[in-house]
Amino acid sequence: MKTANNEHHQHGYAQDQQALIHRLSRIEGQVRAIKAMTERGEYCIDIVTQISATTSALKSVAQLMLNDHLEHCVHDAVHTGGEVADQKIQEVQKVVAKLMKA
Structure with missing residues (x-):
């Protein structure tokens, strides 16, 4: 797999990859169900409730991915030190800030 700077690297989530893919498939199904509910004209609050559950599921996957990354x-970058460590820490700070906004 390639990293942001095009190096070949096995990502931290490699051990959990199949479980993450399974979760994402379930989330994909939830999104399709929300679309179907909307197409059928179901009650707004029921749709919003499903959107909330899907959002929560996505945040859970993001948390697992972030934990694996850390x-x-x-x-590994911290043990390497220098600019590599600084870049990884800044990268995490940015993504955490984005997650907190969501």
């Missing part, structure tokens, strides 16, 4: 990629 435990592997950032951990």
